[in-house]
Amino acid sequence: xxxxxxxxxxxxxxxxxxxxxxxxxxxxxxxxxxxxxxxxxxxxxxxxxxxxxxxxxxxxxxxxxxxxxxxxxxxxxxxxxxxxxxxxxxxxxxxxxxxxxxxxxxxxxxxxxxxxxxxxxxxxxxxxxxxxxxxxxxxxxxxxxxxxxxxxxxxxxxxxxxxxxxxxxxxxxxxxxxxxxxxxxxxxxxxxxxxxxxxxxxxxxxxxxxxxxxxxxxxxxxxxxxxxxxxxxxxxxxxxxxxxxxxxxxxxxxxxxxxxxxxxxxxxxxxxxxxxxxxxxxxxxxxxxxxxxxx
Amino acid sequence: xxxxxxxxxxxxxxxxxxxxxxxxxxxxxxxxxxxxxxxxxxxxxxxxxxxxxxxxxxxxxxxxxxxxxxxxxxxxxxxxxxxxxxxxxxxxxxxxxxxxxxxxxxxxxxxxxxxxxxxxxxxxxxxxxxxxxxxxxxxxxxxxxxxxxxxxxxxxxxxxxxxxxxxxxxxxxxxxxxxxxxxxxxxxxxxxxxxxxxxxxxxxxxxxxxxxxxxxxxxxxxxxxxxxxxxxxxxxxxxxxxxxxxxxxxxxxxxxxxxxxxxxxxxxxxxxxxxxxxxxxxxxxxxxxx
Numbered sequence: 001x002x003x004x005x006x007x008x009x010x011x012x013x014x015x016x017x018x019x020x021x022x023x024x025x026x027x028x029x030x031x032x033x034x035x036x037x038x039x040x041x042x043x044x045x046x047x048x049x050x051x052x053x054x055x056x057x058x059x060x061x062x063x064x065x066x067x068x069x070x071x072x073x074x075x076x077x078x079x080x081x082x083x084x085x086x087x088x089x090x091x092x093x094x095x096x097x098x099x100x101x102x103x104x105x106x107x108x109x110x111x112x113x114x115x116x117x118x119x120x121x122x123x124x125x126x127x128x129x130x131x132x133x134x135x136x137x138x139x140x141x142x143x144x145x146x147x148x149x150x151x152x153x154x155x156x157x158x159x160x161x162x163x164x165x166x167x168x169x170x171x172x173x174x175x176x177x178x179x180x181x182x183x184x185x186x187x188x189x190x191x192x193x194x195x196x197x198x199x200x201x202x203x204x205x206x207x208x209x210x211x212x213x214x215x216x217x218x219x220x221x222x223x224x225x226x227x228x229x230x231x232x233x234x235x236x237x238x239x240x241x242x243x244x245x246x247x248x249x250x251x252x253x254x255x256x257x258x259x260x261x262x263x264x265x266x267x268x269x270x271x272x273x274x275x276x277x278x279x280x281x282x283x284x285x286x287x288x289x290x291x292x293x294x295x
Numbered sequence: 296x297x298x299x300x301x302x303x304x305x306x307x308x309x310x311x312x313x314x315x316x317x318x319x320x321x322x323x324x325x326x327x328x329x330x331x332x333x334x335x336x337x338x339x340x341x342x343x344x345x346x347x348x349x350x351x352x353x354x355x356x357x358x359x360x361x362x363x364x365x366x367x368x369x370x371x372x373x374x375x376x377x378x379x380x381x382x383x384x385x386x387x388x389x390x391x392x393x394x395x396x397x398x399x400x401x402x403x404x405x406x407x408x409x410x411x412x413x414x415x416x417x418x419x420x421x422x423x424x425x426x427x428x429x430x431x432x433x434x435x436x437x438x439x440x441x442x443x444x445x446x447x448x449x450x451x452x453x454x455x456x457x458x459x460x461x462x463x464x465x466x467x468x469x470x471x472x473x474x475x476x477x478x479x480x481x482x483x484x485x486x487x488x489x490x491x492x493x494x495x496x497x498x499x500x501x502x503x504x505x506x507x508x509x510x511x512x513x514x515x516x517x518x519x520x521x522x523x524x525x526x527x528x529x530x531x532x533x534x535x536x537x538x539x540x541x542x543x544x545x546x547x548x549x550x551x552x553x554x555x556x557x558x559x560x561x562x563x564x565x566x567x568x569x570x571x572x573x574x575x576x577x578x579x580x581x582x583x584x585x
Contacts (some may be wrong), residue, residue, distance in 0.1 A: 014438075042408070167442075170435065170438075170439055170442075171439075171442065173428065173430070173431065174428050174431070174439055177428040177429060177430055178426050178427075178428055178429075180390065180422060180426070181422055181426035181428070182428075182439075183390070183409075183410045184388060184390070184410050184414070184419070184420045184422065185414070185439055185440055185442050185443075185487070186410070186411045186414045186442050186491070187414070187439075187442055188411060204456075241320035253324075268432075
């Protein structure tokens with residue numbers, strides 16, 4: 001039986017992990033909300049951002065967080081280009097299905113390029129504060145985990161404010177909820193959908209950098225992430241950013257607690273158990289259906 | 296109008312009546328007289344001229360349709376299912392590009408331009424069914440109606456205008472639009488469409504799915520739009536009610552206008568009534584709403 005302090009430590013780590021999951025899943029669910037696209041390559045971009053952070057640190061000696069100044073706008077632009085040049089060419093009738101194949105191939109290309117450029121060797125960023133930790137009511141928390149959580153929280157808050165308060169956010173929400181009506185109000189829905197896609201990919205830049213602070217990376221690591229992230233957005237309700245955030249926190253905490261008794265591999269099955277249970281009992285997810293459009 | 300003056304099947308009309316014209320004819324709402332479609336083209340705010348349109352590679356839905364909407368008038372399109380009524384509105388608002396023919400707004404050729412350009416030209420379109428943004432508040436919905444307006448003072452002035460015109464919108468300002476009843480949602484859609492001060496509003500089946508009370512409110516609001524100086528091109532399954540409200544009626548069948556004329560006269564025609572208005576003789580309204 002684990003001690004109370006160990007359980008508390010696991011809960012704290014679960015919250016921190018859940019926050020990161022929430023950010024990563026928010027991007028993934030945004031693609032689906034905007035375009036009904038299943039973006040298998042999201043986690044490959046995540047690993048690409050992590051590699052860029054690692055490379056910039058190794059070659060230029062810059063803090064990984066500074067790479068965000070480049071990777072966020074870069075990924076946004078790549079997302080817009082992907083939507084405009086590739087995804088809009090898919091037939092609307094088969095868009096969702098074909099997007100799986102298209103983005104799967106993009107993931108393979110990214111993985112191949114990373115392997116070609118950096119080999120399959122595992123990489124890790126060593127920072128001055130990598131081994132630093134804080135004590136919080138008896139629980140020891142790595143500083144890098146706190147930073148990653150802070151980045152995720154700040155990015156999610158920024159996403160929320162952008163969607164709720166900005167003119168672009170209003171137009172994006174309108175496009176998600178009723179594309180034709182949005183068009184008739186003068187909203188350039190194609191452009192807005194492109195920006196929405198770019199926004200989703202920009203979250204991968206933030207998430208990847210956060211991941212690089214605390215994780216050993218290798219080119220095929222994205223396969224390890226895509227399953228849990230897909231499970232999170234289905235459990236939360238496809239297209240629902242708040243649903244994804246809540247499901248991410250719940251599953252992240254559960255995974256962390258299960259690791260007390262089970263191995264890491266077995267603990268990860270919680271995502272798939274939750275996925276099967278959701279599909280069997282509530283296929284629209286916790287916040288699916290109409291609620292999926294709410295922010 | 297003499298009942299034998301109109302032949303709905305052929306679209307022919309008795310020249311003696313001077314009130315109902317076949318196919319491409321148009322009517323002045325005030326005089327109820329037939330206007331010459333060529334010489335008086337600039338008198339019309341919106342003109343769809345010899346439109347041929349369809350979806351994808353499928354067969355044509357509109358086959359040489361001509362409809363003209365004078366300023367400040369309510370023009371109603373009635374006809375059986377599949378006649379192409381909603382398609383007319385999609386062509387008029389730029390959602391569907393015609394394969395041939397011309398769309399003119401105030402005499403300017405806007406054929407093939409998208410919804411944004413048509414909106415800028417003064418054409419607003421309220422879709423069939425419910426098209427409110429359900430997970431946004433009434434306020435957010437209405438403000439999105441002014442998305443293309445850059446000047447905040449103008450937006451504020453337009454908000455006050457629509458809140459005055461639609462008291463329910465003002466009452467439910469902070470409510471989630473998806474929680475309103477069908478009739479209330481329709482009023483939000485009307486208010487939203489008027490934010491840009493359109494010159495003509497295209498209404499597609501505004502009473503669809505509404506109970507009689509809500510339907511009455513919706514038609515009252517159409518009258519109020521006309522009183523506010525906005526022309527309306529109305530597509531409606533509830534043909535009798537629509538013709539009672541409209542100035543001009545157009546009967547569509549098989550993708551073209553079969554008959555057009557003053558709405559009251561179409562309504563009074565028993566032959567039309569039997570064929571297009573529910574199969575019973577028409578009872579002309581005592582005092583149609585104007």
